[in-house]
Amino acid sequence: MGELGTINAPTSGRDKRQELFLQLLADSYADIEAYIRTLIFDRVDAEDVLQDVCVRLWKNFDEFEFGRSFRRWAFGVTYNVARQYWRNRKRSTGQALSEEALAKLSKVHQATVEIAEMRQDMLRECIERLPEADKSLVRKVYYRSNTVAEVARETGKRANSISMKLNRIRNKLSDCIERKMT
Template structure:
């Protein structure tokens, strides 16, 4: 993560240590929550992971330096992705000048727009997923979350409960289908989720 050696330049009077600490905590929380979406935005323009890592590091520094420009109550992810897009585009432009091989600015813009649309759709689906899962009975929700966790082996659960594994697999599939139907209804009844 970012070191606190970067000193943000706020437009306000020097803040007390507590306010600075709260801003730093808020920044860290927001960056951690949106890190992979911002990194995905960078990868859509800078496909080489080593280059993308370098760009992400630069973006993290820029986000911290410009954090006073972020409007509380708006989407940090969208703001961060905008900065990531411009930083990535600048990197790609320099790389194109150096190597002679890169995508045009227009293609990069179209990629960023497509990535943004997909990200928004996925975020909307995540919100509906959380809502649909919360509507399950406690017992079903715990079962589903255990199965979906990395440590939730249906075979082990069946053995512990002394029931046939196929019965638990059927239950899991039924719950997944119920969740998919709930998300589909929440999104307006489309055929695909």
């Protein structure tokens, strides 16, 4: 028995597998949703496709190779579901996106994601190069979601002073990223 008289259920391999799947899906959900919205233009249809993708990801989770990127695997499944959506739409309405257009949209989306990931990596590197006091301020405001007023109270400084400091730090980080990109 656990605390307060509850019985701790044993965690089975299936439970762990399901827990892992749900964590991987949660971590990638926004990216999958954005990818679908790139490939499917109607909002309601995109939501239906997202549900279908989630079901297919779970049904095919045994095919996922650990060590690979879950997001990339999910994007492959998503692409195939989107292709099927456009085939079905062509049969039902006569309107469809060509395979070539779908492939181009997919490539553009993936390139956009890669650029965003590169910028995130550069931002992390630039933050690490900041003086410790600046890093601490960035962590308080952006990682811990403290307001400027909260940080001002905590540090005994004026909120205006904190805001100006954050603005200077943002400019430093922007310059650092620009230098890395050139």
